[in-house]
Amino acid sequence: xxxxxxxxxxxxxxxxxxxxxxxxxxxxxxxxxxxxxxxxxxxxxxxxxxxxxxxxxxxxxxxxxxxxxxxxxxxxxxxxxxxxxxxxxxxxxxxxxxxxxxxxxxxxxxxxxxxxxxxxxxxxxxxxxxxxxxxxxxxxxxxxxxxxxxxxxxxxxxxxxxxxxxxxxxxxxxxxxxxxxxxxxxxxxxxxxxxxxxxxxxxxxxxxxxxxxxxxxxxxxxxxxxxxxxxxxxxxxxxxxxxxxxxxxxxxxxxxxxxxxxxxxxxxxxxxxxxxxxxxxxxxxxxxx
Numbered sequence: 001x002x003x004x005x006x007x008x009x010x011x012x013x014x015x016x017x018x019x020x021x022x023x024x025x026x027x028x029x030x031x032x033x034x035x036x037x038x039x040x041x042x043x044x045x046x047x048x049x050x051x052x053x054x055x056x057x058x059x060x061x062x063x064x065x066x067x068x069x070x071x072x073x074x075x076x077x078x079x080x081x082x083x084x085x086x087x088x089x090x091x092x093x094x095x096x097x098x099x100x101x102x103x104x105x106x107x108x109x110x111x112x113x114x115x116x117x118x119x120x121x122x123x124x125x126x127x128x129x130x131x132x133x134x135x136x137x138x139x140x141x142x143x144x145x146x147x148x149x150x151x152x153x154x155x156x157x158x159x160x161x162x163x164x165x166x167x168x169x170x171x172x173x174x175x176x177x178x179x180x181x182x183x184x185x186x187x188x189x190x191x192x193x194x195x196x197x198x199x200x201x202x203x204x205x206x207x208x209x210x211x212x213x214x215x216x217x218x219x220x221x222x223x224x225x226x227x228x229x230x231x232x233x234x235x236x237x238x239x240x241x242x243x244x245x246x247x248x249x250x251x252x253x254x255x256x257x258x259x260x261x262x263x264x265x266x267x268x269x270x271x272x273x274x275x276x277x278x279x280x281x282x283x284x285x286x287x288x289x
Contacts, residue, residue: 035221036221036224039223040221040227042247043224043247044227045247046238046245046253047230047237048236048238050237054186054252055148058184058251059126060125060252061250061251061252062252079107079108079111080179083108083111083208083282086208086276086282089206091206091286092208092284093206095116096118096172096174097117097118097119097174098117098173099119099120099121099175099202099205100119100121100122100176101121101122101149101178101181102122102149102177102178102180102181103121104130104131105123105127105131106130106134108178112176113139113140119135119138119142120142121144122144122146122152122163123146124146145163147161149181149182149184149190152197153190155167156168156197156198156201157197168201171202172202173205174205174206175207176209177207180211182210183212184252184253185255186241186245186253186255188255192268195265195269195271196270199269199270203287206284206286206287209282209285210280211255211256212246212251212255212256213257213258214256214258214261215256259277263283267288271285272285
């Protein structure tokens with residue numbers, strides 16, 4: 001039923017039986033009840049899961065969504081319009097080697113390779129298997145590894161791990177953080193550590209990133225507010241999370257940025273940022289100086 005209350009469009013003088021109005025009212029009430037139940041369920045997970053389980057939970061969400069792999073029902077192998085526009089930034093190289101983080105099942109890798117870029121990509125979830133297959137069939141030299149942003153920071157700061165092959169002296173002309181992937185780091189200190197590590201490792205490479213946006217007037221449904229108050233009272237693991245941390249059924253745990261916060265993050269890491277809020281909060285970060 002696309003319009004839950006079509007009676008407002010009736011011509012003057014036309015009446016609707018009471019039973020029909022009652023059915024529509026019941027429909028609206030059930031919709032509201034469903035929304036409250038869904039919000040309470042998500043808040044229970046957000047508040048109850050310990051920090052050690054949040055990353056694996058998010059990885060599991062993505063691994064169960066074939067839409068994030070080429071050929072899926074929702075996404076093609078092409079870049080989005082805003083991504084294509086970002087690649088036209090004067091500082092973005094027209095060819096060369098690109099480091100691609102949070103690469104999912106290979107959408108961006110496939111598209112960047114088709115544009116002539118050589119891509120080294122990594123992905124923490126089981127989608128890394130799809131990513132590897134896409135890399136093998138790409139028209140340019142591409143590789144895929146399994147690892148997360150924490151592993152990249154460790155590699156770039158002298159540590160070992162699965163992403164060590166990506167660290168200098170390996171050279172990249174540009175860095176792309178996959179669609180919304182920076183938002184899966186839930187602590188602002190992790191955002192800063194990642195961008196500063198990228199700036200030190202490849203001081204002339206621009207960075208393309210996108211994030212989930214913080215609503216201008218964020219609000220929680222009543223049922224979710226009740227669960228959050230309960231969690232705070234009982235000292236559940238998620239009680240200490242920032243209000244910017246959200247849990248979405250299609251994306252897992254995410255950190256929502258304001259436009260101002262994203263700009264300050266870039267500046268603090270030594271970049272000059274060109275930020276666009278529409279259709280998706282994103283920016284091209286150019287090394288300052």
